[in-house]
Amino acid sequence: MLIYQRSLGGRQFDYVAVAEYVARLNKVLGPGNWNYEVLKCHVQPEYKDSVIAHVRVTATIDGDTSSKEQYGGAKIKMMKSGGVMDLGNDFKTAVSDAFKKACQGLGIALHLARSEEALTLDAEESYPVPQEQWEVFVGNFRGLDDEKKDLFRKWFSSQGLGEKPHRGMEADGFQKAQVEVIRLSFGAEEVPEEELPEETY
Template sequence: MNDEKNLVTEEEAAQYRLQYLQKFLGLSEEESRTLVAVLTQSTPKDWIQERPIRGGGTAKYVPGYRFIQKFNDAFGFLWSQEFPELIREGNEVISKGRWSLQVPGRTVTRTHSDGMVETARFDGFSVIKEQYGSAEIKRYAQNIFAKDKKGNTLKDANGKDIIRYKQGDVMDLGNDFKAASTDAMKKCGTELGMFLDVYGTRETAENAGPTDTQLQAFYKRASDISKNEEEANAWAAERLGKPLKEAKQQEVLGLVADLIDIKKEEKK
């Protein structure tokens, strides 16, 4: 049997999507079509930028403010974004993002041809998307010396140059957490169909295997709850339904967060 014959066509899927939006969001057909178009339209070329990636090469991406612009265009400033978990692990920061849209309840009244009036009440509900984002902690590549207003290097009492920031010092941890949170927000946006022509056609970080830093973080957190490497691998395989070596970066980030939560529960 050819499985492709059992797949619905794109036209059928699009029609079903419109009916779903009309039924559960209370939108008209025209409003539903507009919402889908706003979320899934092709990304303007001048919105797409490139950045270097680990291992060499570059990857295309869309800046975070464009996601915010798209959310506002689609949902009229009524959406919300939370970051309930911020984790510093080794030389990486992790942020759990939770995007949500509150759909209010509504009452629909319909009069039938025989004069009977039918009233239906739809309860309100929330649309929620959750994803983990990550960012590498940025550090100074060399010593940064203190300067006066004229740009002259300041000296200490012994005549030595005063170092303001040492090589290897963290530059701005808050900014790193912001980058990780933006990464999480973007991933939530792609779950709504945004910019898939950019993020859906290349191998992104969340689809790649875990980095050595992430695996080290995983085994360290596992050891915190008294699991050796073999036990940690078995625990991960049970959680994921596959060996840890086959896990994606996003999945390993989730495991690290789960281990931290387990440790917190043990301390209570």
């Protein structure tokens, strides 16, 4: 199992990615001898700024079945404007945290205590788009009038990039979306690539 060491907030700490837990389970038990269930995943009603997940991991070893249940959590990330950044990704982070804890209950990576810094790192690494760039993009989009927003939505749908932009999208797709929003904001015309003049040197 690969143990990564990263620096965050001036401190060094170890963590194991979810994929390493899955690989370990597959190697030791076999893909058909374990499974996990998300029993519940919801926004914590008392505070409304955290997601709580309840996960069960079940493993079959030599015909004997053992299950471990654990809870995990994640802070809901907000934009400076006050809107929620990507609630789906926060749910994913909470489920990942609960899954890892349940695996540790089965003896996998038991020596690594899950710290708040490690959880934060997992969440940040799942976002290919940096927060600062995302907030600039959102600000530019909100500056468009309704007609141009509709034009952007139609363009985005035609590109096969998903339902709508989000911080978890691929960086290349996000860069295209950035360019399109800027083009619309300045009222520039889109020139097909085949009509661009050839460069001369």
